[in-house]
Amino acid sequence: xxxxxxxxxxxxxxxxxxxxxxxxxxxxxxxxxxxxxxxxxxxxxxxxxxxxxxxxxxxxxxxxxxxxxxxxxxxxxxxxxxxxxxxxxxxxxxxxxxxxxxxxxxxxxxxxxxxxxxxxxxxxxxxxxxxxxxxxxxxxxxxxxxxxxxxxxxxxxxxxxxxxxxxxxxxxxxxxxxxxxxxxxxxxxxxxxxxxxxxxxxxxxxxxxxxxxxxxxxxxxxxxxxxxxxxxxxxxxxxxxxxxxxxxxxxxxxxxxxxxxxxxxxxxxxxxxxxxxxxxxxxxxxxxxxxxxxxxxxxxxxxxxxxxxxxxxxxxxxxxxxxxxx
Amino acid sequence: xxxxxxxxxxxxxxxxxxxxxxxxxxxxxxxxxxxxxxxxxxxxxxxxxxxxxxxxxxxxxxxxxxxxxx
Numbered sequence: 158x159x160x161x162x163x164x165x166x167x168x169x170x171x172x173x174x175x176x177x178x179x180x181x182x183x184x185x186x187x188x189x190x191x192x193x194x195x196x197x198x199x200x201x202x203x204x205x206x207x208x209x210x211x212x213x214x215x216x217x218x219x220x221x222x223x224x225x226x227x228x229x230x231x232x233x234x235x236x237x238x239x240x241x242x243x244x245x246x247x248x249x250x251x252x253x254x255x256x257x258x259x260x261x262x263x264x265x266x267x268x269x270x271x272x273x274x275x276x277x278x279x280x281x282x283x284x285x286x287x288x289x290x291x292x293x294x295x296x297x298x299x300x301x302x303x304x305x306x307x308x309x310x311x312x313x314x315x316x317x318x319x320x321x322x323x324x325x326x327x328x329x330x331x332x333x334x335x336x337x338x339x340x341x342x343x344x345x346x347x348x349x350x351x352x353x354x355x356x357x358x359x360x361x362x363x364x365x366x367x368x369x370x371x372x373x374x375x376x377x378x379x380x381x382x383x384x385x386x387x388x389x390x391x392x393x394x395x396x397x398x399x400x401x402x403x404x405x406x407x408x409x410x411x412x413x414x415x416x417x418x419x420x421x422x423x424x425x426x427x428x429x430x431x432x433x434x435x436x437x438x439x440x441x442x443x444x445x446x447x448x449x450x451x452x453x454x455x456x457x458x459x460x461x462x463x464x465x466x467x468x469x470x471x472x473x474x475x476x477x478x479x480x481x482x483x
Numbered sequence: 484x485x486x487x488x489x490x491x492x493x494x495x496x497x498x499x500x501x502x503x504x505x506x507x508x509x510x511x512x513x514x515x516x517x518x519x520x521x522x523x524x525x526x527x528x529x530x531x532x533x534x535x536x537x538x539x540x541x542x543x544x545x546x547x548x549x550x551x552x553x
Contacts, residue, residue, distance in 0.1 A: 218492040220507050220543030240541060327493040328518045350509040350538045350545045351494050362492075 161185070177367060184369040186384045190319035193386040194364065195427030196373060197393045198295055200439075201400065201408065203380040205245055205293040209372035210234060213243040216360065216371035237296060239348035239355040243372050248292035248438055294430065294439050295372070295381055298323070298344045298357035299412060302424030305447045306356075309339035314354070321386070321427060322359040330354050341421070341445035359427075386427060390414075393431055400431075407433050411441060421446025485532045485552050491521040495543075498533055507543040508533060516549040524549075 163181050180188050188194065213219065222240040227233050230247040237244045304323045307315040314329035315336060325336075325345075332352040336345045345356045360370035368374075373383035382389060390413050400408035411418040412429030417436055419425045423445060436443050484506065490497035494510040510516060524531060532552045535544040 216492075218490050218495045218497060218507065220495070220509070220538065220541040222541050224540055224542075332512070348509070350511065350541065350543070352512040353494065355493075 175366065175368070179367055180369040180383075183374055184383045186369070186388070188320070188364050188367055188369075193321035193427065194359070194384065195300060195322075195386045195389060195429070196297065196359075196370075197382045197384070197389040197429060197431070198297075199380050199382070199393075199396060199431045200292065200294045201405065201431060201433060202378045203245070203293040203295060204378055205231065205247055205291070206377060207234075207245045208375040208377060209295050209381055210241065210243045210245055212371040212375035213357075214241075216363070217242065217358075237298075237344050237346065237356075239346040239350075242297065242355075242357040244296045246292075246294045246296055246439060248294070248434075250290045250292065250438075292434055292438060294432075295376075296440070297372070297428050298359070299342055299418075299429070300357075300359055300427035302427065303422055303447060305339040305341060305423075305449065306336035306345050308447065308449050309335040311335060318361055318364075320359070320361070320364050322361065322364075323356075324358045324361050325354055325356060327353055327355075339448040341423070341442055341447075386425075390429075393429065396431060405433060409433075411436055417443065418445060420444040422450055423447060484535065485530065487528050487530055488521065488524040491525045494518045494521070496521050496525070498531070508535060508546040509538060509541075509543055511545040511547050514546050514548060516546070524551075 161182055167176060167182075176182065178187055180186055186194075214221065219240050219242065222238060223233065223235050225233075227235050229235070230249045232245070232247040234241050234244045300322045302321075304315070304317070307317065307323055311333060312329050312331050314326045314331070315323060316326065318324050330353040332347060332354065334347050334354065336354050337347060339345075345354050347353065348355050360368070360372075363370055369383045373381040376382075382392065384392070393410050393413065397408050397410060408431060410416045410429060411432050412426030413419060414425045416429075418429065418441065421444060430439075430441075432439060432441075484498065484500060486498040486500040486506070488496050489499045489505065496508050496510075497505045498508055499505050510518065510521075530552045532550045533544075533546050534548040535546045538545045
């Protein structure tokens with residue numbers, strides 16, 4: 158393995174301080190304002206170690222929440238919340254497909270190219286599901302290109318940073334909660350402790366300091382990759398091709414331009430995913446949309462209803478009027 | 484509780500007490516201290532007194548007031 162040229166600059170065991178532009182060493186990307194950055198999460202190599210969850214909590218000084226056990230497999234985080242900005246989902250699947258029928262492979266049987274049961278591809282047979290019977294995914298804020306939460310915010314607390322990420326300014330947030338239902342992914346949450354909205358900042362403070370986000374840096378399998386968006390999208394497309402070549406025909410991208418997840422005017426997602434099953438299996442919406450798309454139809458329907466009721470009332474009064482004269 | 488503010492992130496901060504134990508606090512919505520004031524306390528390593536109550540279902544406390552201890 159080639160050593161990064163900049164790694165040769167650091168020869169001492171003890172560092173005097175943070176390494177300038179450390180992301181060049183850890184993520185092979187130089188973080189510069191004015192460029193788009195994001196995450197590419199390859200779920201096929203996620204081992205569910207939750208290092209990303211821990212790193213996120215540690216760096217952001219987030220309290221542990223949801224005491225106790227959920228009873229849902231190994232997942233005791235449950236969901237993204239105001240205090241959990243990374244959530245490793247464990248989707249346990251039973252192989253209920255039965256023995257393969259002649260002439261049909263796993264993908265054909267599952268329909269529409271995505272395995273509905275089991276991992277598909279890796280172990281597309283009738284053996285008991287084990288490792289390929291698990292789907293693991295580290296969920297996070299998608300940092301949408303056209304962020305619905307940002308559009309819904311009346312105070313301007315939500316803003317686009319110079320790194321094309323979406324961040325909530327805590328000193329401006331008034332806790333109105335409009336951003337919560339606006340998010341099509343259920344990411345933004347109000348804290349019961351301080352009443353304000355919280356979500357992943359894509360480690361805005363780290364990016365400003367030339368460090369890659371804590372979660373991607375801690376990922377031992379590079380399931381979470383941080384980088385410049387165009388580079389990540391190319392990397393992801395190549396990974397899908399590789400997986401298809403290896404027989405995992407159900408691999409596809411969620412959140413890249415033109416792909417599932419980047420629908421309803423969202424543009425694209427700065428945090429996108431490589432999935433091997435239907436989005437619903439990972440608790441992702443099939444076709445997320447911007448809440449603002451529904452404003453015009455809702456307003457039109459409301460005005461039409463008011464107009465219809467007004468006309469009906471007028472008609473009733475008009476019908477009543479001659480009777481009164483009698 | 485008295486101690487020194489050692490870590491600040493948004494409206495969350497860690498108070499390290501005299502025994503060196505770190506305690507996580509979240510600014511409550513009735514707390515007079517603003518998010519923007521916390522980094523100053525951390526930079527100056529000021530000794531502060533925090534009134535608080537435990538946060539439900541969290542390993543952390545909600546700070547209701549922060550005073551600079553004399």
